[in-house]
Amino acid sequence: MKIISLQDIRKAFSTQKKCEAYLRKARWPKGxxxxxxxxxxxxxxxxxxxxxxxxxxxxxxxxxxTIFHRTKIELPKWFETIWLMCNSPKGVSAKQVEREIGVSYETAWYMCKRIRTAMKHNVFQNGLCGIVEVDESEIKTTGKGGGSDKNTVLGLFERDGYLRMEVIENFKSLTIERVVAKNFDQVETIFSDGAHWLRFLSKYGKHEFVQHYKHYVNDEVHINHIENVWSLLKRGIVGVYHHINTKYLQAYLDEFSFRYTHRKDKGSMFDKILVFC
Structure with missing residues (x-):
């Protein structure tokens, strides 16, 4: 189904029955x-x-x-919120959902939280393969008492494939390897910067690294994709959410990973959420 606007969603799924019929087909295509x-x-x-x-x-x-189970919120509003979260490049805040679909802020926040769960299930369904870029960054969030927290985040990007981001305790090799081991499947080549704590990556495939002080891009040996991810993510946090509570950072990373993974096929995002809801 080709849906390019919120108005299209409202027209296609204007009633509970229409939503139920579509959800049934998405969940059980073979019956x-x-x-x-x-x-x-x-x-x-x-x-x-x-x-x-x-x-x-x-x-x-x-x-x-599913994420819809035992909620009093009708499916048309769920479908509208899913579309908004899938088609906003930098994400959508609960405040915007509140305005767009006409629910309370608390209800909008609850819906967004549950939809992120479905996004996580999609992103983590397969191991990473082929060429993978590995990088780490620090993300600022709001901690207890309103103070600022710095969070260490590891990013794994399968070129032309899945993006994974995970909050980690530190930049130590053992910490990073635990994440790598559970996410790598049939990885052939790994690109990273020259950080000494990433040298262990040679255990998981051909490891090549770029020294930024020598060159920025060397043919295919670069980590520009994952570095672009950090830039988009940080702009989204400031521009859309303004601030994120430390407790929920991983959920927001899962949402961003889902949307970035399927950025070239936005038409399929909506259906993927329904399959993994």
Whole structure:
């Protein structure tokens, strides 16, 4: 479905029934299956608006196990918020969601938080492969008492693929390697700067590094993509959110990673959220 504006979303999903039909197709493209055992043998119970699985006797609804489950917020508003979060390059604040879809700030914040969970599930579904750029940065957030915190963040970017960012304790090799080990799959070449704590990367593939004081770009040996990520992320934090609580930084990193990963195929973002919701 080609949707290029919020007005398109409102027209296509103007009612709860339209949203339910689309969500059902996104969740179960080959037919409804039990989320507990995977069985296709079930009975629809119209009064309860639930299915009863004949094999494991589990009862489930269209929204069971999703970010929409047990919320009083109607699906049209969820769909509008998902579209806003997917199609705003630097992100969208809860305050903007409040204005756009007509809910309270608390409701908007709650919805954004749950949608970020679905984004995380998509970003972390596969290991990184091929050529990967590795870099680290410091991100400022608001800590307890309103003070400023500096957070160490590791970035892993698979060229033409997934972006991962994770808050880490420090820049030590052992700390970074724990993140690398769980995210690398079939990595062939790794590019990073010349920091000594990244020298261990040669264990995971061909490791080449760029010395910024000597040259900025050397053919394919560069980390320009991940450095561009830091620039976009920091501008988004200041320009859109103004400040982020330290406690929620990882969730915002997951949101940014999802949007950046699928930046060349914005039309698919909406459906990907529904699949992983």
């Amino acid at each position: 409804v299956t039990c989320p507990k055992c995977g069985s296709k043998y079930h009975i629809w119970m119209p009064e309860q608006k639930r299915w009863f699985c004949k094999d494991c006797r589990h009862q489930f609804s269209l929204t069971s196990g």
